[in-house]
Amino acid sequence: MKQELLQRIFYGALGLLTLLAFGVGLAAAGGEGLAFALFAVMTIGGGIVCVWERSVVRSAFALMSTFTGIAGLFVLLEADFLAMAQILIYVGGILALLLFAVMLTPPDLGERKLSRVAVATAFVGGGVLWLAFEVARTAQWFKRGAPLDGRAEGPHGSAERIGVGFLAAEQYVIAFELAAVILTVALVAAVYVARRKRADLEPEKEGA
Amino acid sequence: MGLGAYVAVSAALFALGLIAILSRRNVIYILMGIEMILNAANINFVAFNRFGSMQLDGQMFAVFTIILAAAEAAVALAIVLNVFYLFDSVKPGEADLLRE
Numbered sequence: 435m436k437q438e439l440l441q442r443i444f445y446g447a448l449g450l451l452t453l454l455a456f457g458v459g460l461a462a463a464g465g466e467g468l469a470f471a472l473f474a475v476m477t478i479g480g481g482i483v484c485v486w487e488r489s490v491v492r493s494a495f496a497l498m499s500t501f502t503g504i505a506g507l508f509v510l511l512e513a514d515f516l517a518m519a520q521i522l523i524y525v526g527g528i529l530a531l532l533l534f535a536v537m538l539t540p541p542d543l544g545e546r547k548l549s550r551v552a553v554a555t556a557f558v559g560g561g562v563l564w565l566a567f568e569v570a571r572t573a574q575w576f577k578r579g580a581p582l583d584g585r586a587e588g589p590h591g592s593a594e595r596i597g598v599g600f601l602a603a604e605q606y607v608i609a610f611e612l613a614a615v616i617l618t619v620a621l622v623a624a625v626y627v628a629r630r631k632r633a634d635l636e637p638e639k640e641g642a
Numbered sequence: 643m644g645l646g647a648y649v650a651v652s653a654a655l656f657a658l659g660l661i662a663i664l665s666r667r668n669v670i671y672i673l674m675g676i677e678m679i680l681n682a683a684n685i686n687f688v689a690f691n692r693f694g695s696m697q698l699d700g701q702m703f704a705v706f707t708i709i710l711a712a713a714e715a716a717v718a719l720a721i722v723l724n725v726f727y728l729f730d731s732v733k734p735g736e737a738d739l740l741r742e
Binding site for chain 1: 643644645646647648649650651653654655656657658659660661662664665666667668670671673674677678681684685688689691692693698701702704705706708709710711712713714715716717719720721722723724726732
């Protein structure tokens with residue numbers, strides 16, 4: 435009963451904050467501000483729900499909102515290739531992997547301690563707020579720069595230039611090959627580690 | 643929206659990831675927190691790339707971060723499965739085989 439009340443208060447407050455963010459965004463920068471507020475709320479709200487929820491499955495689905503919101507932020511930042519890659523890899527791949535691991539482990543609803551969450555929030559929040567204050571006080575932000583090259587050429591976006599950058603010898607081709615090697619090694623290793631039988635894992639008994 | 647707004651979202655996401663890592667006693671939550679922190683770094687890369695009118699260096703960094711995050715998630719979850727089979731638990735404090 436108390437749990438349920440807490441849930442209701444939490445989600446009510448989250449909804450109110452969402453409406454507030456939409457209003458502030460709309461007032462500050464019109465349509466772009468509203469879009470930014472939507473994606474920022476998806477990103478941060480998903481993170482908050484992920485930390486708050488007791489069930490791992492719900493947290494994983496809240497993380498989906500976070501990843502999708504980040505893809506939206508990438509679109510606003512004119513990084514269309516990254517937005518697509520974000521949805522493909524994070525929402526389609528990493529989240530599916532996480533849910534797979536969630537299904538194989540037992541649920542533990544008593545694991546979240548509100549006191550621990552509160553202490554962590556106080557310390558981390560205090561630290562980050564202090565840092566943000568210091569940065570905001572001293573930093574000289576970029577003003578919005580000229581449009582990137584791709585925009586002048588028409589509807590190509592950044593995917594073509596990223597592809598050329600990956601394969602051009604004077605740019606990123608070595609890093610690209612290294613990333614390919616790392617992915618191959620990591621995925622083969624993951625398959626090997628995950629497929630080992632229980633008997634291989636157990637430490638050898640004395641005298642056995 | 644200015645650069646500061648994107649950096650603020652990124653800072654909030656970083657803080658949430660750190661909170662998830664510190665406050666939860668479940669390896670899967672720690673992995674989720676790591677993913678959030680990596681994503682916060684990605685937002686920063688792309689935002690500074692956009693507002694600095696650079697070439698694509700920031701987006702390239704973000705692409706490599708995503709690649710490494712994918713590799714990390716695959717290996718980490720394989721390890722989590724093994725730890726669960728071995729210890730019947732996904733609490734990070736209970737994997738103490740080397741102590742014996």
